[in-house]
Amino acid sequence: MRTVALVALAVFVAISGFFAPKLGINTYYFYAGYVVLQYVTIATAWNVLGGYGGYINFGAAAFFGAGAYTAAVLFKLFGVPLPLQILAAAAIGVALGVAMGYLTLRVQGVYFAIATLGLVVVLETIVHNVETFGGARGLTILAPRAPDWFGGQTPYVFFVMLLIAIASVAIAVWIEHSWIGRGLRAIRASENAAECSGVPTLRLKLVACAVSGGLLAAAGAPYGFYASFLEPGTAFSLAVGLNAIAMPLIGGTRSWLGPVLGAILLGSVQQITTVTISSELNILVVGLVLIAFVAAAPGGLLGLWPASRGAAR
Amino acid sequence: MSGPILTATGVEKTFGALKALGGVDLALAPAERLGIIGPNGSGKTTMINCITGTLRPERGRIAFAGQDITALPPHLRARLGIARTFQIPQPFTGMSVIENLLVPLDYLGHMPDRRGRADEVLRSVGLQGRRDHPSESLSQLELRKLELARALVAGPRVLIADEAMAGLSEGEIDEILDILLALNRSGVAVIMIEHIMHAVMRFSERMICFESGRIIAEGGPTSIADDPTVQRVYFGDHAVRSPAKGLHT
Amino acid sequence: MVLLDLTLNALATGLLLGSIYALLGLGLAITFGILHVPNIAHPVLVVVGAYAVAYGNLAGLDPFVAAIPAALLFYAGGLVFYEFYYRVFERRGGTNTLQSLTLFFGVGLVIEILLLVAFGADPKSVDVDYVGRSYTIGLVTLPYRLLVPALVSPLLLLLLWIYLTRTHSGLAIRAVAHGEAALGIAGISPRWIKRHAFGLATASAVFGGAALVILGPVGPFSGHAQIGRVFAVVVLAGMGSIPGTLAAGLLIGLAESFVTSFLNPSWSPGVAFAILLATLALRPKGLFGSAS
Numbered sequence A: 001m002r003t004v005a006l007v008a009l010a011v012f013v014a015i016s017g018f019f020a021p022k023l024g025i026n027t028y029y030f031y032a033g034y035v036v037l038q039y040v041t042i043a044t045a046w047n048v049l050g051g052y053g054g055y056i057n058f059g060a061a062a063f064f065g066a067g068a069y070t071a072a073v074l075f076k077l078f079g080v081p082l083p084l085q086i087l088a089a090a091a092i093g094v095a096l097g098v099a100m101g102y103l104t105l106r107v108q109g110v111y112f113a114i115a116t117l118g119l120v121v122v123l124e125t126i127v128h129n130v131e132t133f134g135g136a137r138g139l140t141i142l143a144p145r146a147p148d149w150f151g152g153q154t155p156y157v158f159f160v161m162l163l164i165a166i167a168s169v170a171i172a173v174w175i176e177h178s179w180i181g182r183g184l185r186a187i188r189a190s191e192n193a194a195e196c197s198g199v200p201t202l203r204l205k206l207v208a209c210a211v212s213g214g215l216l217a218a219a220g221a222p223y224g225f226y227a228s229f230l231e232p233g234t235a236f237s238l239a240v241g242l243n244a245i246a247m248p249l250i251g252g253t254r255s256w257l258g259p260v261l262g263a264i265l266l267g268s269v270q271q272i273t274t275v276t277i278s279s280e281l282n283i284l285v286v287g288l289v290l291i292a293f294v295a296a297a298p299g300g301l302l303g304l305w306p307a308s309r310g311a312a313r
Numbered sequence B: 001m002s003g004p005i006l007t008a009t010g011v012e013k014t015f016g017a018l019k020a021l022g023g024v025d026l027a028l029a030p031a032e033r034l035g036i037i038g039p040n041g042s043g044k045t046t047m048i049n050c051i052t053g054t055l056r057p058e059r060g061r062i063a064f065a066g067q068d069i070t071a072l073p074p075h076l077r078a079r080l081g082i083a084r085t086f087q088i089p090q091p092f093t094g095m096s097v098i099e100n101l102l103v104p105l106d107y108l109g110h111m112p113d114r115r116g117r118a119d120e121v122l123r124s125v126g127l128q129g130r131r132d133h134p135s136e137s138l139s140q141l142e143l144r145k146l147e148l149a150r151a152l153v154a155g156p157r158v159l160i161a162d163e164a165m166a167g168l169s170e171g172e173i174d175e176i177l178d179i180l181l182a183l184n185r186s187g188v189a190v191i192m193i194e195h196i197m198h199a200v201m202r203f204s205e206r207m208i209c210f211e212s213g214r215i216i217a218e219g220g221p222t223s224i225a226d227d228p229t230v231q232r233v234y235f236g237d238h239a240v241r242s243p244a245k246g247l248h249t
Numbered sequence C: 001m002v003l004l005d006l007t008l009n010a011l012a013t014g015l016l017l018g019s020i021y022a023l024l025g026l027g028l029a030i031t032f033g034i035l036h037v038p039n040i041a042h043p044v045l046v047v048v049g050a051y052a053v054a055y056g057n058l059a060g061l062d063p064f065v066a067a068i069p070a071a072l073l074f075y076a077g078g079l080v081f082y083e084f085y086y087r088v089f090e091r092r093g094g095t096n097t098l099q100s101l102t103l104f105f106g107v108g109l110v111i112e113i114l115l116l117v118a119f120g121a122d123p124k125s126v127d128v129d130y131v132g133r134s135y136t137i138g139l140v141t142l143p144y145r146l147l148v149p150a151l152v153s154p155l156l157l158l159l160l161w162i163y164l165t166r167t168h169s170g171l172a173i174r175a176v177a178h179g180e181a182a183l184g185i186a187g188i189s190p191r192w193i194k195r196h197a198f199g200l201a202t203a204s205a206v207f208g209g210a211a212l213v214i215l216g217p218v219g220p221f222s223g224h225a226q227i228g229r230v231f232a233v234v235v236l237a238g239m240g241s242i243p244g245t246l247a248a249g250l251l252i253g254l255a256e257s258f259v260t261s262f263l264n265p266s267w268s269p270g271v272a273f274a275i276l277l278a279t280l281a282l283r284p285k286g287l288f289g290s291a292s
Helices: A002-023 A027-052 A060-078 A082-104 A109-129 A153-177 A179-189 A191-196 A201-220 A223-227 A238-251 A257-276 A279-296 A300-304 A307-311 B044-052 B074-080 B097-107 B114-125 B140-152 B170-185 B197-203 B221-226 B228-235 B237-241 C002-034 C042-058 C063-088 C097-119 C144-166 C168-178 C180-185 C190-215 C224-237 C242-262 C265-282
Strands: B006-015 B018-028 B033-037 B059-064 B082-084 B158-162 B189-193 B206-211 B214-219 C134-137 C140-143
Touching: A002 A153, A027 A060, A027 A153, A027 A179, A027 A201, A027 A238, A027 A257, A060 A082, A060 A109, A060 A201, A060 A223, A060 A238, A082 A109, A082 A153, A082 A201, A082 C265, A109 C097, A109 C224, A109 C265, A153 A179, A153 A201, A153 A223, A179 A191, A179 A201, A179 B097, A191 A201, A191 B074, A238 A257, A238 A279, A238 A300, A238 C097, A257 A279, A257 A300, A279 C097, B006 B044, B018 B044, B018 B059, B018 B214, B033 B044, B033 B197, B044 B059, B044 B074, B044 B082, B044 B158, B044 B189, B074 B082, B074 B097, B082 B140, B097 B114, B097 B140, B114 B140, B114 B170, B140 B158, B140 B170, B158 B170, B170 B189, B170 B197, B189 B197, B197 B221, B206 B221, B206 B228, B214 B221, B214 B228, B221 B228, C002 C042, C002 C140, C002 C144, C002 C168, C002 C190, C002 C224, C002 C242, C042 C063, C042 C097, C042 C190, C042 C224, C063 C097, C063 C144, C063 C190, C134 C144, C140 C144, C144 C168, C144 C190, C144 C242, C168 C190, C224 C242, C224 C265, C242 C265
Parallel strands: B033 B189, B033 B206, B082 B158, B158 B189
Antiparallel strands: B006 B018, B006 B059, B206 B214, C134 C140
């Protein structure tokens, strides 16, 4: 029953997104909505490893930026169409995730987190120094004309991002309710007990790294088309790394709904407030809210709602 | 009698300068009840960790049902049929009681009706009333029962209970002993590590005493209790003058 | 001849840089290496230290002299910070790595933005007469902006090492890592000693900051480039070993310097990171670590 309801909801959201351009909505809303959806994807992706498995990734921006640059370079050099760009970006994200996990996960969780911090710096350095990626000057991306139906580039990328977000949430829901999710939650609670209960912990963590990394990179793939311009500072932005963590932790990490809720709330607020306050102050506020939640409400918003504790599963 | 189900030969493990295990040999027969005693830090839990694969010994071999498992990771040993509980209960927090049991069933069981099996085990340990409660909400006794239920739900061939009765009252100890005895009657070999002497003596067919990473005595419960080495380890020299008083209570 | 010249200079620069890296990682060697508190905000504290020193320098003080009073303030700040950390996590029993890492991440970020908002995006630098000059022996040129901090660093490391191995409270810090119970019996509160150690680590960030700002201008986000380095230093050293910290710093400095001289300067930020990953994959105990 529940599955049917979720699928129906997903289909409804997708169809709404498809027909929305016909309703004469101001383009700004698609422009702002894209960012919110991007964050829904990022937060959901982060939560697969961070929330379910308890392995924190500070380098969401590295995966996001890797996805954005993979897509942009494939388009610039070979004119690869958008769906293939997204898939290629996801593949790069999977590879990065597995590589990072394989090198660091055998020791202790904290090293994985530290390594992901470093990954952002390294990827940013590479992009800065390789001519193909446009270096510090950045890449200008003149996207091909969007299909006529959408009446413009912005509603089109919005719809593409919507599909990516729906796919990400669907994958997260599936993982959460499958044996993989149960194994990951067991790992988060006690890695040793999980292993002794038959959970192949290393392999499961690598699966989570792969899924999380792939989705994070996919979230970045359409960014070049959205912004028409790609530079290291925005592709590897501090805001992405911070929001990836803050949104799930503020929404609640135990179920897929937490990151979605956190992303919609925080993402919308940030979109509204960028008009009035600077992006730096935005980051500052998110940072402070994050500290407050970590210190006082580790269960996030969903954890504050008592009914969700016992009955969630 | 067939051969032993579990054997350890010459197991050595050091932590830095500390020799935690100095060449331990151990064999467990199928469906045997083995008690392991010894002071804190004598190597009991280190030995268990070497058997379950949480620790890799520097030297020695562990074999299970004739297969060398020394190099296997813990989850593969669990798949062969080695299950354990933890000295400090480690429930899967964030999950309900029944979900805790579904973890091993997901990864170890080949059962068609997993929820049915989990319910059956919950009933057998008396946790059916807490089935859908979050595991964080359990009492000490219930946590101990959950540990046992989770260990035995997938049908292991050897169960290692690491101080499964610590901190429990007399009546509660009896409950845990009943669960372990019933399990043993169904053919599962049980290794019990325990400080509560009357419980382990009542339970075990054979007992082993560890000290400083070595086995210093082995035998039936009564012979172990009367063993002067064991008494010296447990009660100091003065205890030898009033033999076995403490051990038999 | 050119090759010899290049090699000798790379060697010298590497050793000097490495000595500075050891100082940058020193605080983390205490918090992460000894106390196992994953303070990923440490590089940000170093940047704050650099700002403090830069303002002291405006009053005409040498950076390392300015660092001394600032270190006292930082020590106090470290005590407060640890108390907050303790109240949030350690007292709850069982530190949750996910949450404590997130806390430090958030705190680091908030400090960076505060620096940006309060002092602007322009990097700060110091005005001392030795910066810009250099000392030449034969083929080797040693710029004072490297030489001075590189010579101060081993001194500070030595002081800390003597403190940790020869004094009562220093030994207690090391004991805390091995077992708190024993410490409680000896009459020292683990909470007090950890708070004190955290204060020391924070104070050391000022000296790191002084070194960093003599080396070159420091902006609000200059800490990012140091994260890979400081963790590489601590992990390669073998958690908490002070002589190891110096050795690891030197090794990383040399590696970076040779990459800069013989391959491409732009790749050097990746070197420390590669060393960190390689250490984790191949020898997680570090070069000088004991089994734990």
